Structure formats: C-alpha cells, structure tokens
Amino acid sequence: MQETVDYNAWFNRKKAFLRRLKKDMETGYFDKELETLILLLNGFNDVFTTSSCSGRIMVFSSKRPWDRKSIKVYLKSHDPISVGNLEKILEVSDDKNLWFVLQPPIFHVSCLTPTRAQELLKIARNIGFKHSGIISFARTGIVVELRSNEHLEVPLRLYGKFIYRKSSLKSLVKWANKLLLDSKKKIFKLETEIRKNWLKSGR
Amino acid sequence: MQETVDYNAWFNRKKAFLRRLKKDMETGYFDKELETLILLLNGFNDVFTTSSCSGRIMVFSSKRPWDRKSIKVYLKSHDPISVGNLEKILEVSDDKNLWFVLQPPIFHVSCLTPTRAQELLKIARNIGFKHSGIISFARTGIVVELRSNEHLEVPLRLYGKFIYRKSSLKSLVKWANKLLLDSKKKIFKLETEIRKNWLKSGR
Numbered sequence: 529m530q531e532t533v534d535y536n537a538w539f540n541r542k543k544a545f546l547r548r549l550k551k552d553m554e555t556g557y558f559d560k561e562l563e564t565l566i567l568l569l570n571g572f573n574d575v576f577t578t579s580s581c582s583g584r585i586m587v588f589s590s591k592r593p594w595d596r597k598s599i600k601v602y603l604k605s606h607d608p609i610s611v612g613n614l615e616k617i618l619e620v621s622d623d624k625n626l627w628f629v630l631q632p633p634i635f636h637v638s639c640l641t642p643t644r645a646q647e648l649l650k651i652a653r654n655i656g657f658k659h660s661g662i663i664s665f666a667r668t669g670i671v672v673e674l675r676s677n678e679h680l681e682v683p684l685r686l687y688g689k690f691i692y693r694k695s696s697l698k699s700l701v702k703w704a705n706k707l708l709l710d711s712k713k714k715i716f717k718l719e720t721e722i723r724k725n726w727l728k729s730g731r
Numbered sequence: 732m733q734e735t736v737d738y739n740a741w742f743n744r745k746k747a748f749l750r751r752l753k754k755d756m757e758t759g760y761f762d763k764e765l766e767t768l769i770l771l772l773n774g775f776n777d778v779f780t781t782s783s784c785s786g787r788i789m790v791f792s793s794k795r796p797w798d799r800k801s802i803k804v805y806l807k808s809h810d811p812i813s814v815g816n817l818e819k820i821l822e823v824s825d826d827k828n829l830w831f832v833l834q835p836p837i838f839h840v841s842c843l844t845p846t847r848a849q850e851l852l853k854i855a856r857n858i859g860f861k862h863s864g865i866i867s868f869a870r871t872g873i874v875v876e877l878r879s880n881e882h883l884e885v886p887l888r889l890y891g892k893f894i895y896r897k898s899s900l901k902s903l904v905k906w907a908n909k910l911l912l913d914s915k916k917k918i919f920k921l922e923t924e925i926r927k928n929w930l931k932s933g934r
Contacts, residue, residue, distance in 0.1 A: 592910070594861075594880050642845075646868050653866070658797070661864015661876060663856070665849055673864060677797045680884045686906050691899030699889040707795070 534667045538640055541668050542576040545638075549577070559606055561712060565635075565719040572726065574640035575648075578671070583633040583678065583711045585609050585704055589623035593681045602626075608705035611698045618690065618697075626685035630704050632676035632711045633657075638669035645670040651721045656714055674718070678711035680704060737870045741843055744871050745779040748841075752780070762809055764915060768838075768922040775929065777843035778851075781874070786836040786881065786914045788812050788907055792826035796884045805829075811908035814901045821893065821900075829888035833907050835862075835879035835914045841872035848873040854928055858920045877921070881914035883907060 549566065552558040558566075561582040569577050587603040590596070602617040603609065614628070639645040645662055652660045652674045659675040682700065684692050692700070752769065755761040761769075764785040772780050790806040793799070805820040806812065817831070842848040848865055855863045855877045862878040885903065887895050895903070 592881075593883075649866070659862060659878075661866045663852070663864045675862075678795075680796075680886070681882060682885050683883070683903065683906065686899070686902040689899070689902065691896055691902050693894055693896050696889070696892070696894030699892065699894050700886065703886065703889050 532667075533640055533665075533669055535640065537668045538638070541638065542570075545576050545578055546570060561606070561715060565715055565722075568719060568722060569635075569637060572644075574644050576638050578636040578638055580635045581631065581633065582606055582715060583676070583708055584631050585708060586629045586631065587614065587617050587627065587684070588629070589621065589626045589685075591625060593627045593629055593683075608708060609701060611701045614697050614701060615694075618684065618694075621685065622688075623685055624688050625683065628680070628682040628684050628700065628704070630678060630680040630707055632659075632678040633674075633715050634676075635674040636663075637672045637674065639672060640669065642670060645672050647725070648672050648674070648722075651725055652718060655717045655721055657718065676711050676714050678707045680707065735870075736843055736872055738843065740871045741841070744841065745773075748779050748781055749773060764809070764918060768918055768925075771922060771925060772838075772840060775847075777847050779841050781839040781841055783838045784834065784836065785809055785918060786879070786911055787834050788911060789832045789834065790817065790820050790830065790887070791832070792824065792829050792888075794828060796830045796832055796886075811911060812904060814904045817900050817904060818897075821887065821897075824888065825891075826888055827891050828886065831883070831885040831887050831903065831907070833881060833883040833910055835881040836860075836877075836918050837879075838877040839866075840875045840877065842875060843872065845873060848875050850928070851875050851877070851925075854924045855921060858924055859917055860921065879914050879917050881910045883910065 559582045562580050566577050566580060569575050584604060584606045586601065588599050588601045590599040600623065602621065603613055637648060639648065649660055649662060649672055656676060657674045658677040661673060662670060663673045664671045684690065762785045765783050769780050769783060772778050787807060787809045789804065791802050791804045793802040803826065805824065806816055840851060842851065852863055852865065852875055859879060860877045861880040864876060865873060866876045867874045887893065
C-alpha cells in the first residue's frame with residue numbers, strides 16, 4: 529500500500545481502544561452478544577477492534593434513512609421489539625418522515641498487515657458478511673469493515689402522512705425480529721470461522 | 732498484499748472486459764448514464780471496470796430482499812417509475828413476500844496497484860459512495876466496489892398479505908424516484924472528481 533503501517537502508532541491506538549473497551553465492558557455499556565468475538569479478535573497481536581454493533585432495529589425521523597443530521601430517535605433496540613413499542617411511537621409522531629430500519633451486525637477491525645486484513649475479509653465474505661471491504665489504509669492501521677447483509681429501510685411516514693397499514697405493523701415487526709435474530713447467528717459463525725482458521729496457525 | 736498482481740494476467744482480463752463492454756455498447760445493452768464515467772475509467776492504463784449499475788428500482792418476490800434463489804422479478808427500472816406500474820403488479824401478485832427495492836449506483840473496478848485502488852476508494856467515499864471498499868485481491872487484480880448509500884428495502888407483501896396502504900403507493904413511488912435521481916447525480920460527481928484528481932497527474 530501507499531502508506532506502510534507504523535507499528536508504534538498502530539500499537540498505541542490498540543492500547544487506547546483496549547482501555548476504552550475495558551471501560552465499556554465494566555460499565556455494562558458493551559453489547560453482550562459481541563463479547564466473545566471481540567475478545568477473540570483483540571487477542572491476536574496484529575488485530576484490534578475499533579467499533580462494533582450486533583445488529584439493531586431503529587425507529588427515527590430524519591429526511592432520509594441515512595441522514596444523521598436533525599435525527600430524532602424513538603427506538604433503538606439490539607433485541608426483538610414488540611408491536612406495542614411501534615404503535616406507541618406512531619401515536620405521538622407527527623414527523624414529516626419516519627423510518628423503520630433494521631441494521632445488520634457491523635464491525636470495524638484495524639489490522640497491522642495487509643495479509644491479515646485480506647484473510648479477515650475472505651472469511652467474513654464467505655459466511656455472508658457480504659458488504660464487507662477494506663475501507664481505509666493509514667499509518668495507524670488497515671481498517672476492515674465487516675457488514676452482514678440483513679437490512680430493511682422502510683418508510684412509515686412520508687410527506688407528513690402515515691403510509692403503512694396499522695393492521696400490518698405486526699407482520700413488519702415479526703419479520704424484522706426474525707431477520708435480527710438470523711443476523712445475530714452470523715456473529716457466532718464468524719467467531720467459529722476465525723477460531724478455525726487463525727488459532728490453528730497460532731497467534 | 733499477500734498476492735502480487737501479475738501484469739499479464741491483469742491485462743488479459745482488461746482486454747476481455749473491454750471487448751465485452753464494446754459489444755454491450757454496440758447492442759444498446761449498456762446503461763447510457765454510465766458511459767462517460769466507464770470510458771474515462773477504462774482509459775487509465777492501470778484500471779478497468781468489470782460490472783456496473785447506475786441505480787435502479789426493483790419489485791420482486793423472494794423470501795428475503797437479498798435472496799436471489801427462486802426470485803421472480805416483476806419490475807426492474809433504471810428510470811423513475813409510475814404508480815401505475817406498481818398497481819398492476821399488486822393486482823396480479825399472490826406471492827408470499829413481495830419487495831420494493833431501490834438499489835444505488837454500484838461499480839466494480841479492477842486496479843493494477845494498491846495505490847490506485849486506495850486513491851479510488853478515497854475519492855469515492857469522500858463524495859458519498861459511503862459503502863465502498865476493496866473486496867478482493869488476486870493475481871488478476873485488486874477489486875474495488877464503489878457503492879453509494881441511497882437504498883430502500885420495503886416489504887409490500889409479507890406472510891401472503893398486502894401490508895402497504897394502497898393510497899400510499901404514490902408517496903412511496905414519488906420518494907423512491909427522487910432518491911433514484913439524487914443517486915444518479917453522484918455518478919457525475921464521481922466522474923468530475925476522477926477527472927480533477929487523476930487527469931492533472933497524467934495517465
């Protein structure tokens with residue numbers, strides 16, 4: 529690559545991220561479903577994780593589902609939700625646009641070497657983290673984004689009007705909950721594959 | 732990278748892809764909106780494009796919106812659609828699940844060198860191709876996937892039942908058409924940025 533990773537710069541970042549991770553785990557802020565995988569990855573001496581999400585359902589108002597400016601979040605859940613949760617939001621929302629979004633598991637992993645980044649990418653894509661890729665190179669590391677493909681972007685309100693059948697919210701919630709749980713199984717699959725491929729060759 | 736790109740293998744692939752591209756353009760199969768960008772990219776001696784889509788609206792039945800097995804496509808349009816198009820489909824569909832999907836512009840570009848791949852990635856991500864990354868390395872090239880972020884995955888039928896308000900289809904179509912046109916503007920932005928960054932430094 530154009531820039532070579534500087535070991536000291538990379539390792540200093542790893543130490544800082546491990547400190548943050550430890551704090552997040554102690555305060556209970558950290559998502560339990562990710563714990564084993566995240567600890568496994570950070571145990572390799574040429575890898576560390578920077579951010580991660582185990583997949584979630586969100587309901588929020590914003591102009592478009594990927595706009596984060598002037599976003600108003602009504603619901604953010606890493607677990608299945610109930611249709612009651614959604615109905616309550618719809619009763620109070622008078623937003624122009626309101627979105628129901630399912631986001632898949634996503635991880636950012638900083639690798640010390642291009643070889644490691646490439647290996648990780650291959651393992652992840654093979655088990656269905658189909659939207660994965662190397663997203664940046666810098667002196668401080670090669671960052672791989674691992675992203676599974678379960679996602680929904682559904683408008684509930686558009687142009688100030690409710691556009692979903694109220695009687696159908698149950699189906700939508702049931703479906704989204706199912707996809708959420710399916711996507712979470714892939715976290716364990718990823719963990720299994722990494723163990724199988726990387727532990728046999730030592731750290 | 733682990734594997735070094737072999738110039739002859741890469742160049743043979745480039746020649747094959749250029750032949751296919753020429754044929755697609757002659758038969759009118761090729762998407763006109765992409766022509767200038769694709770010709771620009773292929774004009775660089777360390778780059779070629781393998782596949783591309785300028786963004787589209789699709790309506791199809793399949794278990795989940797990313798399943799391609801036993802998919803039944805009702806509509807695939809690179810241009811804005813009318814609500815009439817959609818209504819006709821809903822009259823005939825008795826599918827278990829039916830999806831309305833907006834896909835953003837997407838390009839696969841094979842680069843000869845890691846530096847070029849990295850430059851392309853940086854330019855693309857900066858102008859809003861937010862889901863871009865290097866997706867593979869091989870003897871035959873380093874493949875960058877450029878993917879913009881406009882997308883919708885909306886269930887129209889779930890569990891065998893129509894779940895969208897019929898009176899709201901117009902809003903959904905209007906919104907999707909707007910996003911489709913917004914996403915297409917980014918193709919020209921990408922072209923402009925590549926010209927600005929790469930032509931000044933020569934080919």
